Amino acid sequence: MYALPRNAIHHPLRVRGTAPRTSPEGRHCQRCTAHHSPPQPKPVIFCIFAAYAQRPPRVQHTDAKPDVQTLLLKHERTLMKQDRFMGFDDELRHLVLDYEQSCRHGRTRYFDLSELEQIIDFYLDTNDVVRLERSVAHAEELFPNSIEVRLRRAQWCCATEQYRRAEQMLLELESEDPSNTDVQYTLGNVYGALGESHKAIKCYHRASADGFELGIIYGNIADEYGSLGLSDKAIHYYKQALSHKPEDERSIYNLAHYLIDEGRQEECLDFLLKYVRRHPYSKAAWHALSHVYISLHLIEKAEDSMQYAIAIDDTNFEYYYDLAMAQRNEHLYTEAIATLHSAEQHTDEAASIYVCLANIYNGDLNNYETALYYYQKAHRIDPDNTDFLVLMAECESNLGEHDTAITHVRQALETSPHRSEYYTALATVYVQAGFDEEAEHVFQQAIHLGDPDEMLYIVYASFLMEQGRYDEAADILNRGHANCYNEAQFVARLAVCHYMTDNRAQLYNDLGACVAEGEEAIELLFTICPDMEQAIDVANTIESFRHDLNSNKQS
Numbered sequence: 001m002y003a004l005p006r007n008a009i010h011h012p013l014r015v016r017g018t019a020p021r022t023s024p025e026g027r028h029c030q031r032c033t034a035h036h037s038p039p040q041p042k043p044v045i046f047c048i049f050a051a052y053a054q055r056p057p058r059v060q061h062t063d064a065k066p067d068v069q070t071l072l073l074k075h076e077r078t079l080m081k082q083d084r085f086m087g088f089d090d091e092l093r094h095l096v097l098d099y100e101q102s103c104r105h106g107r108t109r110y111f112d113l114s115e116l117e118q119i120i121d122f123y124l125d126t127n128d129v130v131r132l133e134r135s136v137a138h139a140e141e142l143f144p145n146s147i148e149v150r151l152r153r154a155q156w157c158c159a160t161e162q163y164r165r166a167e168q169m170l171l172e173l174e175s176e177d178p179s180n181t182d183v184q185y186t187l188g189n190v191y192g193a194l195g196e197s198h199k200a201i202k203c204y205h206r207a208s209a210d211g212f213e214l215g216i217i218y219g220n221i222a223d224e225y226g227s228l229g230l231s232d233k234a235i236h237y238y239k240q241a242l243s244h245k246p247e248d249e250r251s252i253y254n255l256a257h258y259l260i261d262e263g264r265q266e267e268c269l270d271f272l273l274k275y276v277r278r279h280p281y282s283k284a285a286w287h288a289l290s291h292v293y294i295s296l297h298l299i300e301k302a303e304d305s306m307q308y309a310i311a312i313d314d315t316n317f318e319y320y321y322d323l324a325m326a327q328r329n330e331h332l333y334t335e336a337i338a339t340l341h342s343a344e345q346h347t348d349e350a351a352s353i354y355v356c357l358a359n360i361y362n363g364d365l366n367n368y369e370t371a372l373y374y375y376q377k378a379h380r381i382d383p384d385n386t387d388f389l390v391l392m393a394e395c396e397s398n399l400g401e402h403d404t405a406i407t408h409v410r411q412a413l414e415t416s417p418h419r420s421e422y423y424t425a426l427a428t429v430y431v432q433a434g435f436d437e438e439a440e441h442v443f444q445q446a447i448h449l450g451d452p453d454e455m456l457y458i459v460y461a462s463f464l465m466e467q468g469r470y471d472e473a474a475d476i477l478n479r480g481h482a483n484c485y486n487e488a489q490f491v492a493r494l495a496v497c498h499y500m501t502d503n504r505a506q507l508y509n510d511l512g513a514c515v516a517e518g519e520e521a522i523e524l525l526f527t528i529c530p531d532m533e534q535a536i537d538v539a540n541t542i543e544s545f546r547h548d549l550n551s552n553k554q555s
Contacts, residue, residue, distance in 0.1 A: 215245020488521035
């Protein structure tokens with residue numbers, strides 16, 4: 001339902017808000033180039049039909065085409081509203097504003113190479129791709145043979161995802177200056193973005209030769225080993241990264257993720273407890289520590305750790321969300337609701353908070369009226385989000401307001417006609433309203449969409465099974481089974497279908513698949529068809545598969 005935030009691997013733009021750095025030799029360092037986006041918010045909508053992702057507000061398109069100068073002015077106003085100079089010193093601020101004023105009024109004020117490098121790097125830092133290209137072009141006019149300027153042109157290519165072009169330019173620079181660690185670092189970024197991890201790792205190791213910014217480099221190397229599935233090496237280099245750059249949140253989160261994923265919770269716990277003793281104001285470390293406790297089902301300690309993170313930054317909705325979801329998983333619904341109301345007071349994520357509250361009332365407490373109230377509040381904040389309409393419809397249908405529910409789902413489908421989970425929602429409402437023919441028509445419509453959601457197959461098959469149409473249900477399940485994620489949901493239902501049609505050969509295979517999936521699949525099997533729990537042949541087959549599975553594990 002939720003997991004540690006992990007920063008996306010390699011994006012060769014600079015970290016937003018990172019101040020310019022100067023290398024020991026006095027040259028500006030290219031190694032601030034960011035390859036990691038900030039942690040992304042967790043999906044917060046949980047519906048019986050699917051986990052719907054929230055959609056950004058719809059952009060209104062017009063035929064009018066503003067001129068370039070108008071676009072630049074609008075872009076500048078947007079950047080100014082975001083306080084783009086936060087984290088940078090006044091000297092750089094004055095330099096950038098002087099340059100922009102010079103460009104705006106067509107002045108010929110001369111900027112030397114060092115000044116232009118700082119200006120270009122500021123646009124890299126702030127992700128200002130529009131002005132980045134213009135500043136690089138201006139520098140190329142004045143200093144066409146400068147390696148530093150050509151390197152920044154390659155970084156612009158990375159910023160605009162022209163990775164092969166960037167690679168070609170960087171290889172030319174490498175042939176001219178093989179010892180340039182900034183070129184090697186940027187090449188590492190390029191190969192990382194292209195998914196060529198082995199090449200990226202070699203470049204990062206070469207870039208580490210000058211001993212500068214090793215925390216960032218080792219973090220990148222760890223990311224690449226993670227991409228290759230080499231968790232031990234990734235863990236090693238994340239630890240190395242933190243030894244050189246203790247404040248690197250990306251390495252804290254990813255290290256904890258890999259250790260937890262490898263079942264090394266005690267090692268992770270020991271590392272983070274020592275870390276927070278040395279760095280008690282690291283909100284990322286407290287946040288990660290809470291996840292270790294959650295994985296160990298130590299909910300009270302998880303709450304304490306998350307409260308430390310919240311005390312350091314009480315505006316971060318993710319902390320409240322993770323705490324509330326941990327409480328919800330432990331069936332502490334009153335505490336989870338209180339946590340979300342606390343988030344309402346301190347963060348600006350009202351729509352997400354209302355959806356989380358509604359999910360608890362809807363999915364856990366079966367209080368559909370209160371759930372509907374919060375879904376409606378979320379919809380008023382973000383009326384373009386069609387997921388809210390579907391979630392409202394689920395509650396309305398459970399309250400017997402089937403006509404209203406059908407209207408809301410159809411409104412969602414008008415905006416998003418290719419969302420198969422919306423068809424699943426509409427068919428479910430029809431079933432609850434007693435309109436089986438209409439439901440089957442909708443199921444058939446959805447099945448013929450390009451890439452139906454796997455929940456569609458599960459719900460459609462369940463509908464057919466309730467009508468005793470087991471052969472048809474098995475056919476639907478087999479169609480969706482090929483590329484499914486929730487294996488247990490499919491194999492359990494297939495076992496029931498083959499049991500009810502006395503297809504013993506297929507049933508034998510299905511029961512073996514259920515045992516392989518674990519007790520969750522067996523419990524689901526008996527929940528769907530209680531008669532199977534009393535069937536001696538089924539019980540004997542399951543025990544036989546369990547015995548074989550345990551024997552294989554021991555050997």
